[in-house]
Amino acid sequence: MYPSSSQEPVDCTLKEISPYLGRGQVVGSHVVRLADKPASDRVEQMQYLFVRVVKAREVPAMEEIPGSLDPFVEVRVGKYRARTEPFEKQRQDPVWNEVLTFSRDQIRSKVIEVVVKDKVYDNDDEPVGIIRFDLNGIPIRIPPEDPLAPEWHRLEDKQTGEKTKGELMLAVWMGTRADEASDDAWDSDAAAALVDGSMAAYIRPQVYFSPSLWYVRVEIIQAEDLVVAEKSRSPKICVKAHIGHQGLKTKVVHAPEFNPLWNEDLLFVAAEPFEDHLILSVEDFEGPNRVEVIGWVVIPLSSIEKRVDNRVIAKRRYQVEKPAAAVDVDQWKEEEEVPGSLLLRLCLEGGYHVLDESPHYSSDLRPTAKELWNPPIGVLELGILRAEGLHPMKTRDGRGTSDAFCVARYGHEWVRTRTIVNSLTPKFDEHHTWAVYDPATVLTVGLFDNRQLGSSNTTSNNNDMKIGKVRIRLSTLEPGRLYTKSYPLLVLHPSGVKKMGELLLAIKFSCTSLVNMMYLYTRPLLPMMHYIRPLTLVQQDVLRYRAVKIVAARLRLFTVGKWFGDVCTWKNPVTTVLVHVLFVMLMYLNQLILPLLLLYMSLLGIWNYRYRPHYPPHMDTRISYAEVAHPDELDEEFDTLPTTKSTDLVRMRYDRLRSVAGRIQTVVGDVATQGERVLAFLSWRDPVATAIFVIFCIVSALVLLVIPYQVIIVVVGFYKMRHPWFRQRQPSVLLSFFRRLLSKIDNML
Known part of the structure; x- marks a missing residue:
């Protein structure tokens, strides 16, 4: 099912592609015009044959079963076939209103046959009637042209070619995936793979909305x-x-x-x-x-x-x-x-944002209440083009194959592409757009193998299998630029990292107001209620979906920091006022800093004299937590090497060790994340953030050249120690900006 292990290095690099989109070919994020034609979104200019089967009238019944007819329509293009749903109520005036499509690559014949058949008497040699079209005479429709109107066509006898009783309303044209009829269309392979009509939702493209x-x-x-x-x-x-x-x-x-x-x-x-x-x-x-x-x-x-x-x-x-x-x-x-x-x-x-995805890869940060939403700052366009080099996920007719489809999520909207059946190089050619409210969000695109085809069982035993996924942080996209990239699909298996193929995407983030987007970098990442009344860690665990991280809380581990926090919050007003006076004196009489520091340390030593210990030091059980140790922990401490305990007990202790190691790894990862965010100041991985930082540095340099540094330090110190009346219960502008910076966690599996 999965590729075998190999020692060859995995190619994990992004590749630039040059598909034909809109008016021409994309070369280096620019479109080279090939023809003066209307743009067709972010999909490739690949032609498809569309056959819209609307309805029939006065269809004759088969002679073998007088008065009985269970009609359906089959479209034949060479060896490829697609059919509509049959009627099983003996109707001679059926209404289908279905669209069948064939890729231009599948068309090897110049003749298109539309055949009306009877489900009871399904015989290719004796159909109810047939209509033939010449491929060269089929019109080409390019959106946003008006839809092609269907017309009545008289059925013919397959053997003699003479007109018979019965007519079929059809519309046949050549188009692209940008055609609005493409959303409800049946691909030829998909139509043949269905077991029954109840599985249509597993084939056709779908749009889902997350509940509020x-x-x-x-x-x-x-x-x-x-x-x-x-x-x-x-x-x-x-x-x-x-x-x-x-x-x-x-x-x-x-x-x-x-x-x-x-x-x-x-x-x-x-x-x-x-x-x-x-x-x-x-x-x-x-x-x-x-x-x-x-x-x-x-x-x-x-x-x-x-x-x-x-x-x-x-x-x-x-x-x-x-x-x-x-x-x-x-x-x-x-x-x-x-x-x-x-x-x-x-x-x-309604003032909170309910996190239903990983906080590192969140695609939406808005509060629940819609009255608190701000206007969107831009539009995200995604073209899901195709996949290449997929590994076989199943076996059909003696060969490895895959029934692939994509799922993309951003904000409250999920989109699912059509399923491309029996192909290791599926071509989706679908275009989707989302409104963007915050650039510090992530678009996630996943590729799956459809396990519903070939079986009428739609239970959990046939869950779709994940092939790979791609995450794209919007703040890394230059506004207005079209990105056409081939993203490797990497998954982690027990044998190591495996490349399951590549997903070709076209992405464009259009910003309506650059000023508004830059202003967002100074705003808190989450809604205000997360800071006015923050959720405790216990509540986050109970809710299961949430994982809110407050970086500043991890830094409150030092005594000096706690004392300075008490000064800033005016816990003792007399002490805070004295600190203000001392702060100003030190700034303007900086030659007294070292003598005053030494004097303070000497006074502190004299003050602590009355608290001096009267006994020599001895073992303190509270330091090693020996008083609160669990009996199993003590038993583990005195266990021999190798162990003499049962397998279940050793497994339990190993799981406990893994849990502790996982928490340590999380803390180390948090520290690394902050360091990576510092490095992101000047890396231009986030173009807007780096531009803001560069402008801030230039302005700060000019200010420092004009204003004495003592004045600036005094202003900053007074602002830091301001009275709680003048404080807002939200993160500062600098902290909000820092939290929006990129880290390498987006590049981890």
């Missing part, structure tokens, strides 16, 4: 007047929350007065339209393996209030019921006995 995802914030504050089975003991209460398959629970608290207090935030993910319900169950832990469900609360997600900022949501009481019900406590009848109520604060968070 929302965070559901459930703040469980308190329960009141709970009724438990055993009132003589102090209950242990927790609340379990479920939305679909997502489940979370609060901590277990003792409630001697039957009014447990939690004040916990639980976060879920929900998709519009909101069909699920929030289900809360209040449970009492009576003992080991004994849990009493006190009651339930069921709240429709569509009834929960939405918010797009950090405003406070009003609390509400919800009645705990058996069976589950969501009723406002104010509407409850006082005379009926109730098992208690829950005090909750619920909202749908």
Whole structure:
């Protein structure tokens, strides 16, 4: 199935290609005009034969079965054939309205035959009727010309050529993939590969839209007047929350007065339209393996209030019921006995961006609420041309082959190309466009092998197989330039890196406003709510889809940094004011810096004299965490070499070691990423970012020549130590710019 291992080096370089797009051939990102014809997007100028079969009338029935006819239309071009769906209700006036296509490379005959046949009496020698076309007389249609109108054609007898009863409405023309009829067309190979019509979605091109995802914030504050089975003991209460398959629970608290207090935030993910319900169950832990469900609360997600900022949501009481019900406590009848109520604060968070892809390769950074979206800054155009040199992914008729299709994702829109059947050099020739809201996003294009063909089973056992994928960061594209590249498809196998083929793409990023795009480099990468009310690491793990990284939090490991942070946040106003005065003195009396530093260290030593140790140093178990060591860790420490433990125990310890090594590797990768971003300042891998940095350096040099450096340092220091009233809860401009810089993580498998 996969290529055998080889010691030959893998060619991983990008190659420039020169396809024929639009008005001519692309050479070095420029189009050399060959003819004065309208441009046809980003697809190659390859001709296809289009046959639109609309309908038929007065089609004669076969004599062997009087009055019976299950008609379909078959188009023959040499040895290639394509057919429409048959009607099985004995209709003599069927309506198909289907388009069949043939590649110009497949056409080896000058005659095109359109044959009307009967499914019951399917015989090539005795069709119901036939229509013949001369290939030289077929018109050529170039978009955006008006569609070719279909016409009625009289059926002929195949043997005698005489006109017979029955007519067929057809339109036949030559065109390209830019034709709007191409989206609904059946390729000749694809039409022959179908088992039944229900599998059409696995062949034709499709466009999918990701659902609008929302965070559901459930703040469980308190329960009141709970009724438990055993009132003589102090209950242990927790609340379990479920939305679909997502489940979370609060901590277990003792409630001697039957009014447990939690004040916990639980976060879920929900998709519009909101069909699920929030289900809360209040449970009492009576003992080991004994849990009493006190009651339930069921709240429709569509009834929960939405918010797009950090405003406070009003609390509400919800009645705990058996069976589950969501009723406002104010509407409850006082005379009926109730098992208690829950005090909750619920909202749908629209100010966050719900990450449903890797944060390093995100294709969309907009918040969920559409009212917070900014206008687009440009347009991304993608031409999926073809693939070359694919390795066989299956065997058919004794030879290796592949049924390839592409999937491209950017933003909320997924596009899937048509499946090219039985080809290791598939030609897609499809053009797609997306609106761009942020250049710090990534376009992902994947190539797959269709496993649905040749089998009516569409279960998970026939999942499509990934051949390879390509990631393209938009900030690396020069605005307005057309890139035509051949991207190697690299995958990692146990035997090493394998090249599964090459994918040929045409890409163009057009910017509507360069000023607006440069302004984005000073804005935070994520929406404001990620900084006003950031998600904790625990919440990110529970939501599973998210992975938010804050680089600055990893740097708060030094005592000096923590002290300076307290000064900047005015935790102790007297200390901060003294630091301001000392800062100004040091800038204008810089000859006192070294004496004052030595004096400060001496005073610090005198101050710490009263805290001097009175005993000689000894082993501290807290330093080595010996007091909190797990028994298995101690057992592993004293194990012999080679081990004497069981295989399962050694495997568990090995998995634990792999987990620790993975976390270390992640930290090392983060450090390397920051270094690579520093190197990206002047590398021109991100043309806009480098241009901004160069302009900043020039302006800074001119400012430093005019203004004394002491003034600049004082201004920067005062700005850094400004009062929290003048601070915004968002990353600084420099940090936002730094986070948008490129790293080599885009080039990793």
